[in-house]
Amino acid sequence: MNHTRLRLSAHENGLLAGDAGAATQLAMRIVVRMGEILGARELVEITSAHIDGCLYHGDGGVEFAERLVELGGRVSVAATLNVGALDLLNPARVRASDRRRAMALRQMKAYQALGCTPTWTCAPYQAGHRPATGDHVAWGESNAVAFANSVLGARTNRYGDFMDICCALTGRAPRTGLHLSERRRATVVVDTGGVADALKRRDVFYPVLGTWLGAEVGDRVAVVTGLPGTASEDQLKAMGAAAASSGAVGLFHIEGVTPEAPDLRTALGGGDPEAVIAVQPAALREVRDRLSTVDADGIDAVAVGSPHFSLKEFGQLEALLPATPFAVPFYVCTGRSEYGRLEAAGRLPRFADAGVEIVVDTCVVVTPILPPTDGVLMTNSGKFAHYTTSTTGYGVIYGSLEDCVRSAIRGRVTRDESLWS
Numbered sequence: 001m002n003h004t005r006l007r008l009s010a011h012e013n014g015l016l017a018g019d020a021g022a023a024t025q026l027a028m029r030i031v032v033r034m035g036e037i038l039g040a041r042e043l044v045e046i047t048s049a050h051i052d053g054c055l056y057h058g059d060g061g062v063e064f065a066e067r068l069v070e071l072g073g074r075v076s077v078a079a080t081l082n083v084g085a086l087d088l089l090n091p092a093r094v095r096a097s098d099r100r101r102a103m104a105l106r107q108m109k110a111y112q113a114l115g116c117t118p119t120w121t122c123a124p125y126q127a128g129h130r131p132a133t134g135d136h137v138a139w140g141e142s143n144a145v146a147f148a149n150s151v152l153g154a155r156t157n158r159y160g161d162f163m164d165i166c167c168a169l170t171g172r173a174p175r176t177g178l179h180l181s182e183r184r185r186a187t188v189v190v191d192t193g194g195v196a197d198a199l200k201r202r203d204v205f206y207p208v209l210g211t212w213l214g215a216e217v218g219d220r221v222a223v224v225t226g227l228p229g230t231a232s233e234d235q236l237k238a239m240g241a242a243a244a245s246s247g248a249v250g251l252f253h254i255e256g257v258t259p260e261a262p263d264l265r266t267a268l269g270g271g272d273p274e275a276v277i278a279v280q281p282a283a284l285r286e287v288r289d290r291l292s293t294v295d296a297d298g299i300d301a302v303a304v305g306s307p308h309f310s311l312k313e314f315g316q317l318e319a320l321l322p323a324t325p326f327a328v329p330f331y332v333c334t335g336r337s338e339y340g341r342l343e344a345a346g347r348l349p350r351f352a353d354a355g356v357e358i359v360v361d362t363c364v365v366v367t368p369i370l371p372p373t374d375g376v377l378m379t380n381s382g383k384f385a386h387y388t389t390s391t392t393g394y395g396v397i398y399g400s401l402e403d404c405v406r407s408a409i410r411g412r413v414t415r416d417e418s419l420w421s
Contacts, residue, residue, distance in 0.1 A: 005036050006032055006035050006036060006040065006041065006042060006043065007041060007042045008032070008042070008043065012028070012043060012172060015028040015170055015172075016028045016029065016032065020076075021071065021072050021073070022071040022072065023068045023069075023071035023072055023073025023074075023169060024073065024076070024169045024170055026068070026071065026166075027068070027073070027165070027166035027167075027169040027170050028166075028169075028170045028172070030162070030163065030166045031043065031163075031166050031167060031170050031172055031173065031174065034163060034174055035174035035175075035176070038174050038176045038177070039176060040174035040175050040176040041175065042175050043172040043173065043174060043175060044136045044172065044173055044174070044175040044179050045136065045171060045172060046077055046135075046136045046137050046138050046167060046171055046172065046173050047077060047078070047131055047135045047136065047137055048077050048078040048079065048080075048129065048131055048135070048137045048138075048139075049075065049077055049078075049079040049080075049137060049138045049139065049140075049159075049164055049165070049167055049168035050079070050080050050081075050082060050124050050129065050137075050138075050139040050140055050141060050144050050148075050164070051079055051080070051081050051082060051111060051116055051140060051164045051165055051168060052082040052140025052141045052159075052160065052161055052164055053065065053111070053140065053160075053161035053162055053164055053165055054081045054082060054083075054084050054107055054108055054111040054116075054120075055082060055083055055084055055085055055107075055161075055366060056084070056085040056100070056103055056104035056107045056108075057161075059103060061107055061161060061162075062103050062106050062107045062110065064162055065107055065110035065111055065114070065165070066106065066110045068110075068114060068165065068169070069110050069113045069114060073114050073169055074114060074115045074169070075114055075115040075116055075165075075168040075169055076168070076169060076170065076171040077168055077171050078117070078129070079114075079115065079116040079117065079165075079168040080116065080117045080119040080121075080124040080127065080129045081108075081111055081112075081116050081117065081118055081119050081120055081121075082120070082121070082122055082124075082140060082141045082144070083120055083121065083122055083361060083362045083363055083366060084104060084107070084108040084120055084361055084362055085100075085104035085107075085108075085362060085366065085367050086101065086104050086105060086108065086361060086362060086367070087359055087360055087361050087362050087367070087369070088108075088120070088360070088361050089339075089360050089361070090359075090360075093357075093359065093369055094362075094367055094368060094369060095368040095369070095372065096367075096368060108120075111165070114165065114168075114169070116165075116168070117129075118336075119335060119336060119337065120335060120336055120360065120361035120362070121308050121334075121335025121336065121337065121361075122141050122143060122144060122306070122307050122308055122335075122363070123143070123144065123147075123237065123307045123308040123310070123335060124139075124144060125144070125147055125148070125151075125152065125233075125237075126308065126310050126311075126335060126337060126338060127335055127336070127337035128337070130152060131148065131152060131154040132152075132153075132154070133152065133153030133154065133259045133260075134153065134154070134155065135154045135155065136154070136155045136156070136173065136179055137154050137155065137156045138156060138157075138159045138163075138164055138167035138168065138173045139154075139156045139159060139164070140158070140159045140160060140161070140163075140164040142158060142241070142244035142245065142250075143237060143240055143241035143244055143307045143383065144307075145157070145158045145159075145244065145250050146240030146241065146243060146244045146249060146250055146251065146252070147236070147237050147240050147307075149178055149184075149250055149251040150236065150240055150251050150252050150253065150254075150258055151233060151236050151237070151240070151258060151259075152259070153258070153259035153260055155178055155179050155184070156173075156178060156179070156250075157173070157174075157176070157177040157178050157179065157250065158244075158248075158250050159173070177250075178250055178251055182269070183221075184221065184251060184260065185221065185267070185268060185269030185271070186221045186222055186223035186253050186261070186267045186268050186269075186273065187220055187221055187222075187268075187273060187274045187275070188217050188220050188221070188222040188223070188273055188274060188275045188276075188277065189222070189223055189225060189264070189268075189273045189275070189276045189277070190213065190216075190217075190222050190223070190224045190225065190277050190279060191225050191226055191276065191277065191278045191279065192209070192224060192225065192226035192227055192279045193225070193226040193278070194278055194279065194280060194281060195226070195279055195281055195284065196281070196419070197228070198419060199419045199420075200226075200227055200228055201228060201230070202400065202419060203234065203235055203238065203380070203400065203401060204380065204399070204400035204401075204403075204419070205235075205284075205419075206231075206235040206236070206238045206239040206242075207238045207239065207241070207242040207291070207380070207381060207382030207383075207385070207398075208242075208284055208287050208288045208291070208382065209224075209239055209242075209279070209284065210238065210239035210240060210241065210242030210243040210244075210246070210249075210382055211242040211243070211245070211246045211287050211290075211291060211382050211385075211386070212246075212279065212283065212284060212287045213239070213242075213243045213246075213247070213249060213252065214242065214243040214244065214245065214246030214247025214248070214249050215246045215247055215287075216247075216277065217247060217249065218247045218248055218249075219247065219248035219249065219250070220274075221251050221252065221253070222249075222252050222253070223252070223253040223254070223255055223261055223264060223267035223268065223273075224252065224253070224254045224255065225255045225264060226255075227254050227255075227257065229256050229257055231254065231257050232312075233310075234310055234312060234313055236254070236257075236258075237307050238307070238381070238382065239252075240252065241306065241307050241381070241382060241383040242382030242383060242386070244383075245382065245383045245386040245387065246382075246386060253267040255267060284420075285420050288398065288420060291382060291385040291386075291396065291398035292385070292396055292397045292398045293385075293388075293389050293395050293396045294376055294395030294396065294397065296376045296395065296397060296413065297412050297413055298376065298411060298412050298413070299328055299375075299376045299377070299378045299397060299407055299408070299411065299412065299413060300328060300329075300371065300373065300375030300376050300377065300394070301328055301329040301330070301331065301370055301371065301375060301376075301377050301378075301394075302326070302328060302329070302330045302331065302377070302378045302379065302404045302405075302407065302408045303330075303331040303332075303333065303363075303364045303365075303370070303377055303378075303379050303381075303384060303388075304317075304331070304332055304333070304379060304380050304381060304384075304401065304404060305331070305332045305333030305334055305359070305363065305381070306333060306363055306365065306379075306381040306383045306384045307381075307383070308333055308334045308335045308338065308363075309332050309333065309334040309338060310334075310338060311338050311341050311342070313401075314332075314334075314338065314342060314347070314351075316401060317332065317351075317356075317401065317405070318347065318350060318351070320401070320402060320405040321350065321351070321353075321354040321356070321405070322354055322405075322409050324354075325353070325354055325355035326354060326355040326356075326408040326409060327408060327409060327410060327411035328408050328411050329355070329357060329370075329371065330354070330355055330356050330357065330404075330408045331356075331357050331358075331359055331364050331369065331370075332351070332356055332357070332358050332359065333359045333360075333362070333363040333364060334358060334359070334360060335360065335361075336360055336361065339358060339360050342358075364392070365384055365387050365388055365391050365392060366391065368392075370392055370394060374393045374394065374395075375394050375395070376394060376395045376396075376397060377392070377394040377395070377396055377397070378396075378397040378398075378399060378403070378404050378407050378408070378413065379396060379397075379398060379399075379404065380398070380399060380400055380401045380403070380404050382398075384396070385398045397413055399413075399415045400415075400416065402416065403415045403416060
């Protein structure tokens with residue numbers, strides 16, 4: 001079966017003709033049609049996928065996944081699963097009707113039946129899913145897309161529900177957008193030279209910079225100069241998550257840090273930038289203030305771990321834990337891989353003694369876990385700050401991890417303002 005608009009290989013035409021089964025044929029029809037809509041001339045072979053479609057939003061998602069299972073579908077590349085709508089280790093923690101629980105579980109099980117690895121995390125790169133620089137992949141979940149492109153140097157567009165699993169079944173994606181070398185070159189230079197070095201070394205800075213970046217550049221590709229070469233993966237994941245939430249950033253470069261930006265000229269592809277923007281400290285302070293949606297003294301809960309908390313971040317939190325339990329609920333969202341490492345090391349009791357509730361497989365923004373009240377949530381996550389009010393009704397106070405711990409101990413907002421002055 002030949003296609004008139006996309007140039008398909010013999011193998012791809014075979015997939016379209018049903019040579020690999022009915023499920024893959026259906027998926028291939030969708031991939032080809034999306035390629036046409038996006039203006040691609042051909043498809044690209046992918047090495048892996050990360051599936052965001054396993055989160056229950058309605059019955060249609062369940063029915064689609066189960067239909068692929070009924071048709072005998074199996075992924076053809078390594079595929080990890082994003083968060084679901086249940087904490088499978090602590091199901092009673094989720095406030096949902098029996099029917100909603102049942103449908104959410106059916107959706108999660110269907111994706112496992114398709115051969116996906118049940119990582120249940122928005123940070124698959126922490127669970128060992130780390131494509132090589134230059135690999136073409138099909139990843140869903142906006143922070144994971146930004147991380148894969150920017151920090152790992154893999155190549156992926158922002159694949160939404162259903163398209164992600166179709167790419168995984170076929171092993172193909174439209175060759176367009178960030179799969180193309182010319183679309184990965186920076187067109188905007190962001191100069192952070194005017195920001196204090198002490199602030200740039202702190203974790204609390206990166207969600208703020210990411211929020212500013214997303215609002216400023218939208219879906220353009222920026223290269224950021226002046227950041228320390230010691231910027232950690234956790235700092236970069238926080239930056240990318242915030243940039244993808246406040247804008248549509250799928251790729252950013254950091255001069256001397258990320259793989260496609262060993263120097264400014266390389267990041268720009270040898271050309272001149274369309275714009276050079278100097279980040280002003282006052283603008284960052286304004287963004288930091290906007291991440292808080294309410295002006296409150298008291299807080300009702302703290303939540304961290306969006307993207308999911310890493311083992312290193314657990315270590316940072318552990319060093320800050322009080323001798324007696326927190327005054328308010330303190331939620332940490334993480335993946336199975338990091339939870340398993342804590343469990344194996346015998347470190348879980350220390351967190352439980354302080355009143356920390358570790359949420360796995362999901363997070364408190366996409367699943368009703370927070371106490372059912374229109375309260376105030378404190379967080380160190382730019383992504384949580386962006387989505388919490390619209391999805392939970394809670395107002396938000398943004399601060400550092402240290403601020404969150406101090407505030408949870410006292411039950412009221414306590415923030416270190418010195419770095420932002």
